[in-house]
Amino acid sequence: MLSSLNKESADQGDLKNLIIASEAQFPEVTRARKAFQMEEEQLNSLIGLYRKRLGMRNLEFMSVSGITHLIELETDVKVPSNWVKYVNIVYL
Structure with missing residues (x-):
């Protein structure tokens, strides 16, 4: 398990990249990362709407x-x- 941890990410508090995971070894982590990335992209796409709505x-x-x-x-x-x-x- 320790070999699956990313020391640099742990030192920086980067929980998103803490585990070095392959689809075969940790399929749940891989699916969760993909879902997280999709949600993050969706949130980031909203900034244009908010700029327009607020006129900024x-x-x-x-x-x-x-x-x-x-x-x-x-x-x-x-x-x-x-x-x-x-x-x-x-x-x-």
């Missing part, structure tokens, strides 16, 4: 304390009612 061409996702895909906005920016606004961070 330079809008980018950010990460805070390990929470990804956050959007930082001024406090007076109106956001959809189903978004949660916390200080200057909007959680989707």
Whole structure:
């Protein structure tokens, strides 16, 4: 099992790449990685929609304390009612 761990990823806290997995050895890990990658791509594709909706061409996702895909906005920016606004961070 130890030979399946990626030491560099462990040192950096990169849980996504912690296990060196092949389809034959760890099929569950391989499937989970593919599902994670698809979800991440879907989230990343939304930034264009949010830029248009909020009228902000330079809008980018950010990460805070390990929470990804956050959007930082001024406090007076109106956001959809189903978004949660916390200080200057909007959680989707």
